[in-house]
Amino acid sequence: MAPDVAPPTRDDVMSVLRGVVDPELGADVVSLGMVPDVVVADDGVVTVTIKLTIGGCPLRADIKKDVESRLGLHPGVADVRIEWGEMTPEERSNVMSTARWIARERAPHTAVPTDCQVVAVASGKGGVGKSSVTANLAVALAARGFRVGVLDADIWGFSMPRLLGISDRMEAERVDGSEKPKIIPNKKQIGPGELEVVSTGFLVDESTALMWRGLMLTKAVEQFLSDVAWGELDYLLIDMPPGTGDVQMGLARLLPRASMLIVTTPARAAQKVAQRAADMAARSFLPVIGVVENMSAFVCDHGETYALFGDGGGEALATAIDAPLIGQVPLEPAVAAGNDDGVPVATGGDGAAAAEFRAIAERLATEIVPPKTDTDVDMAGCSARLLDAVNAAFDD
Numbered sequence: 001m002a003p004d005v006a007p008p009t010r011d012d013v014m015s016v017l018r019g020v021v022d023p024e025l026g027a028d029v030v031s032l033g034m035v036p037d038v039v040v041a042d043d044g045v046v047t048v049t050i051k052l053t054i055g056g057c058p059l060r061a062d063i064k065k066d067v068e069s070r071l072g073l074h075p076g077v078a079d080v081r082i083e084w085g086e087m088t089p090e091e092r093s094n095v096m097s098t099a100r101w102i103a104r105e106r107a108p109h110t111a112v113p114t115d116c117q118v119v120a121v122a123s124g125k126g127g128v129g130k131s132s133v134t135a136n137l138a139v140a141l142a143a144r145g146f147r148v149g150v151l152d153a154d155i156w157g158f159s160m161p162r163l164l165g166i167s168d169r170m171e172a173e174r175v176d177g178s179e180k181p182k183i184i185p186n187k188k189q190i191g192p193g194e195l196e197v198v199s200t201g202f203l204v205d206e207s208t209a210l211m212w213r214g215l216m217l218t219k220a221v222e223q224f225l226s227d228v229a230w231g232e233l234d235y236l237l238i239d240m241p242p243g244t245g246d247v248q249m250g251l252a253r254l255l256p257r258a259s260m261l262i263v264t265t266p267a268r269a270a271q272k273v274a275q276r277a278a279d280m281a282a283r284s285f286l287p288v289i290g291v292v293e294n295m296s297a298f299v300c301d302h303g304e305t306y307a308l309f310g311d312g313g314g315e316a317l318a319t320a321i322d323a324p325l326i327g328q329v330p331l332e333p334a335v336a337a338g339n340d341d342g343v344p345v346a347t348g349g350d351g352a353a354a355a356e357f358r359a360i361a362e363r364l365a366t367e368i369v370p371p372k373t374d375t376d377v378d379m380a381g382c383s384a385r386l387l388d389a390v391n392a393a394f395d396d
């Protein structure tokens with residue numbers, strides 16, 4: 001039976017649907033381009049087509065309930081029908097860009113300079129050489145003349161003080177009339193460039209650090225992001241704690257403009273674990289810029305190659321998550337020795353591992369995450385159309 005009141009127009013329906021927010025993507029379904037079609041019949045039956053990012057999206061039931069209850073309240077709507085569709089890979093990647101952009105817009109203010117490239121170095125589990133990769137890339141980038149911040153977010157398992165050979169206590173002081181004292185990073189000159197390093201290791205010794213376990217963890221990372229008097233930086237490398245827990249998600253929320261570099265070993269088992277880090281990156285909309293395989297084949301003095309930890313793990317992970325394999329650092333005693341001496345091998349070493357670290361830094365600086373220029377607008381590839389849509393949503 002036709003309703004007494006005239007059915008809504010298509011525009012009416014669309015504006016009601018702007019109230020339906022995809023909880024995971026953090027924006028409404030219209031702005032996200034999830035509603036390609038709305039048909040309103042003369043009898044007041046409204047048929048809405050909704051495209052999900054993936055067919056089996058777990059939020060489908062929530063979205064359905066929300067659409068039905070909102071439209072059901074609208075005068076002139078006799079019934080609501082939903083037809084489900086699935087996005088094409090291109091549509092999905094557009095939606096992810098939009099969600100990433102929204103997350104950036106809504107992120108809380110941090111003290112990290114807005115014009116520096118933030119790269120979080122992550123792995124699914126400990127011991128794969130994540131900290132070694134962070135330290136070596138930091139010195140290799142600084143040796144090219146960049147100002148490189150290093151944030152040791154491995155709060156209780158910190159290793160940057162030892163790896164970078166810095167032991168000074170960090171001071172806190174009022175900077176530029178700031179209300180609260182700010183943490184002053186420890187600095188180290190590397191050739192024409194400079195490192196600025198922040199680590200709990202500069203606040204406590206290794207035995208005290210254990211007491212922090214679980215306690216102030218997320219808070220400590222938050223403080224490192226908001227209360228540090230960073231200088232001008234071209235890069236900020238974050239040594240992430242191993243795993244994919246709260247601290248990682250917290251960091252992603254606080255610094256959604258970070259991109260992620262994933263470290264794995266040639267072992268297939270490590271590759272599966274590292275994939276979890278990639279999944280976490282995807283859930284928090286952080287783009288994965290590449291995979292570094294560490295502890296790749298060891299080459300002995302006689303030139304024989306030994307794949308001690310197997311092979312193919314880096315390549316397999318890169319293929320699985322559709323990111324480039326940007327380097328394979330061999331297992332080499334010089335890497336461990338450099339770590340122990342506080343002089344990362346990439347500082348001036350002449351072996352294959354040092355050369356590979358420098359090559360990865362070069363790829364990052366020239367191709368993958370070149371330093372930002374003043375005119376760069378960091379929109380993560382958002383198309384103008386999607387930006388308009390999102391802006392319109394914010395205006396509403």
Ligand SMILES: Nc1ncnc2c1ncn2[C@@H]1O[C@H](COP(=O)(O)OP(=O)(O)OP(=O)(O)O)[C@@H](O)[C@H]1O
Binds near residue numbers: 128
């Ligand atoms: N390419 C390499 N060749 C030889 N030794 C290496 C190499 N990479 C790392 N190591 C050694 O392996 C050990 C683990 O490395 P590292 O501490 O960087 O791993 P991690 O993933 O950061 O671990 P954690 O998450 O526990 O901090 C260290 O003793 C380090 O010196």
